[in-house]
Amino acid sequence: xxxxxxxxxxxxxxxxxxxxxxxxxxxxxxxxxxxxxxxxxxxxxxxxxxxxxxxxxxxxxxxxxxxxxxxxxxxxxxxxxxxxxxxxxxxxxxxxxxxxxxxxxxxxxxxxxxxxxxxxxxxxxxxxxxxxxxxxxxxxxxxxxxxxxxxxxxxxxxxxxxxxxxxxxxxxxxxxxxxxxxxxxxxxxxxxxxxxxxxxxxxxxxxxxxxxxxxxxxxxxxxxxxxxxxxxxxxxxxxxxxxxxxxxxxxxxxxxxxxxxxxxxxxxxxxxxxxxxxxxxxxxxxxxxxxxxxxxxxxxxxxxxxxxxxxxxxxxxxxxxxxxxxxxxxxxxxxxxxxxxxxxxxxxxxxxxxxxxxxxxxxxxxxxxxxxxxxxxxxxxxxxxxxxxxxxxxxxxxxxxxxxxxxxxxxxxxxxxxxxxxxxxxxxxxxxxxxxxxxxxxxxxxxxxx
Amino acid sequence: xxxxxxxxxxxxxxxxxxxxxxxxxxxxxxxxxxxxxxxxxxxxxxxxxxxxxxxxxxxxxxxxxxxxxxxxxxxxxxxxxxxxxxxxxxxxxxxxxxxxxxxxxxxxxxxxxxxxxxxxxxxxxxxxxxxxxxx
Numbered sequence: 001x002x003x004x005x006x007x008x009x010x011x012x013x014x015x016x017x018x019x020x021x022x023x024x025x026x027x028x029x030x031x032x033x034x035x036x037x038x039x040x041x042x043x044x045x046x047x048x049x050x051x052x053x054x055x056x057x058x059x060x061x062x063x064x065x066x067x068x069x070x071x072x073x074x075x076x077x078x079x080x081x082x083x084x085x086x087x088x089x090x091x092x093x094x095x096x097x098x099x100x101x102x103x104x105x106x107x108x109x110x111x112x113x114x115x116x117x118x119x120x121x122x123x124x125x126x127x128x129x130x131x132x133x134x135x136x137x138x139x140x141x142x143x144x145x146x147x148x149x150x151x152x153x154x155x156x157x158x159x160x161x162x163x164x165x166x167x168x169x170x171x172x173x174x175x176x177x178x179x180x181x182x183x184x185x186x187x188x189x190x191x192x193x194x195x196x197x198x199x200x201x202x203x204x205x206x207x208x209x210x211x212x213x214x215x216x217x218x219x220x221x222x223x224x225x226x227x228x229x230x231x232x233x234x235x236x237x238x239x240x241x242x243x244x245x246x247x248x249x250x251x252x253x254x255x256x257x258x259x260x261x262x263x264x265x266x267x268x269x270x271x272x273x274x275x276x277x278x279x280x281x282x283x284x285x286x287x288x289x290x291x292x293x294x295x296x297x298x299x300x301x302x303x304x305x306x307x308x309x310x311x312x313x314x315x316x317x318x319x320x321x322x323x324x325x326x327x328x329x330x331x332x333x334x335x336x337x338x339x340x341x342x343x344x345x346x347x348x349x350x351x352x353x354x355x356x357x358x359x360x361x362x363x364x365x366x367x368x369x370x371x372x373x374x375x376x377x378x379x380x381x382x383x384x385x386x387x388x389x390x391x392x393x394x395x396x397x398x399x400x401x402x403x404x405x406x407x408x409x410x411x412x413x414x415x416x417x418x419x420x421x422x423x424x425x426x427x428x429x430x431x432x433x434x435x436x437x438x439x440x441x442x443x444x445x446x447x448x449x450x
Numbered sequence: 451x452x453x454x455x456x457x458x459x460x461x462x463x464x465x466x467x468x469x470x471x472x473x474x475x476x477x478x479x480x481x482x483x484x485x486x487x488x489x490x491x492x493x494x495x496x497x498x499x500x501x502x503x504x505x506x507x508x509x510x511x512x513x514x515x516x517x518x519x520x521x522x523x524x525x526x527x528x529x530x531x532x533x534x535x536x537x538x539x540x541x542x543x544x545x546x547x548x549x550x551x552x553x554x555x556x557x558x559x560x561x562x563x564x565x566x567x568x569x570x571x572x573x574x575x576x577x578x579x580x581x582x583x584x585x
Binding site (some may be wrong): 446 | 485569
């Protein structure tokens with residue numbers, strides 16, 4: 001049955017014809033170096049991964065060359081926006097124009113249009129793990145092509161690639177399309193090293209409360225493990241407060257293991273990914289350098305397994321390969337002085353955050369629906385899970401967050417999020433609006449790095 | 451007072467939209483926020499459905515002009531005389547002066563036009579206008 005569905009999905013004129021037997025043989029015999037799950041097992045340092053993708057094969061090839069010379073650990077493949085929205089016709093047209101004019105008419109690599117046979121040549125040439133970065137609610141064909149190409153880490157998920165990116169793509173469909181993705185990742189994981197799935201913790205990157213970020217990370221992890229995935233990365237982005245990042249990391253590590261074990265996934269490897277600042281960047285490039293360095297220090301303090309880098313050109317658009325690679329080189333340089341940092345804990349803050357996460361998780365599991373994805377779907381509909389600054393109509397948008405004096409992100413209004421009165425009181429006790437209106441505070445709090 | 455708000459056209463910028471909603475609620479408006487990526491017809495439908503006093507359209511990517519051309523036509527089809535029509539944000543693609551922008555949008559059928567005006571200043575003006583009674 002499932003194979004029939006896969007045949008239908010992959011039988012399209014927009015990509016090369018699928019030979020599933022050949023793909024299986026390729027994955028079975030693929031170099032261990034292509035598997036980030038293998039890399040995680042054997043590496044003692046934080047892996048460094050930039051973002052990046054260009055329309056043409058040659059430009060991505062050149063970009064990878066720059067990254068490898070800069071000492072990259074994991075290569076990115078960022079996909080263009082037409083492919084993300086399943087508009088393969090437009091991706092094809094814009095690729096042809098990009099090849100003709102030597103201009104970049106797509107904001108990423110149209111993987112489906114290039115096809116797996118061509119892309120695999122590049123992947124095996126560099127023999128470095130590659131991570132698929134996209135933002136696609138229906139990524140079925142995209143992930144088929146990625147895995148066939150030798151790209152063995154897939155970012156995203158039904159919640160994290162929908163709530164921040166879309167106004168009205170149906171959430172129930174996103175759950176089912178991602179179920180397909182999890183299934184093929186699980187199936188290929190039995191052939192060689194496991195395929196790694198990674199969730200996208202930054203969400204809308206604007207004052208996201210750690211409790212909600214962690215709940216969504218845990219739920220996407222459970223939905224993935226449920227289908228048989230054996231290697232999973234939870235992630236979050238720099239909040240703007242070093243201490244809140246440390247608290248978040250301690251709690252997410254502990255709870256990811258706890259919930260995976262409760263659901264019987266004791267054999268799963270769980271990793272932590274840290275995103276350097278995802279909010280608005282300063283236009284002063286020296287400030288950007290300083291921000292990126294600080295992010296690197298925090299990534300070490302939270303003992304991340306992988307860190308995703310930004311560049312000094314962030315405020316100005318897509319960076320050149322050279323600027324992008326120099327961010328990787330500098331990050332590796334900074335990391336080199338950050339070995340053996342002791343573990344820092346904050347008992348009171350960790351208890352408060354753990355208690356909020358557990359309360360929300362309990363409310364999700366108490367939903368009467370018969371499957372986990374339906375419970376999560378209903379919880380989002382009811383505002384039990386609610387992210388600030390989502391464009392999606394299903395997101396309640398009732399919860400309001402602001403920063404406290406130390407720039408920790410706190411709940412000001414909880415909406416329908418079922419955190420206890422005690423936790424809300426704790427959160428609100430830290431807030432000081434300094435005599436300004438709520439909105440003035442929020443505007444200030446969004447722009448702290450400018 | 452009831453207000454319908456949202457971002458017009460194929461514009462997905464959500465942050466300012468949320469700030470407008472929070473600010474309006476702080477000022478005790480009953481808010482119907484249609485969110486980003488909303489078409490003019492949807493705004494008019496919502497105004498009729500909610501019996502709103504104010505329609506506050508915003509735009510960040512500067513495309514609002516193209517989406518405003520049918521406003522007079524739609525206003526002519528329904529009885530919307532009691533409704534205050536306001537628009538704000540970046541109201542042109544590229545640079546443009548207040549002197550050019552304001553009359554242009556007033557001709558499209560807006561009562562109040564805020565091109566790159568501070569949010570609170572704009573909302574003060576809306577409240578003032580409502581208090582005086584429209585015209």
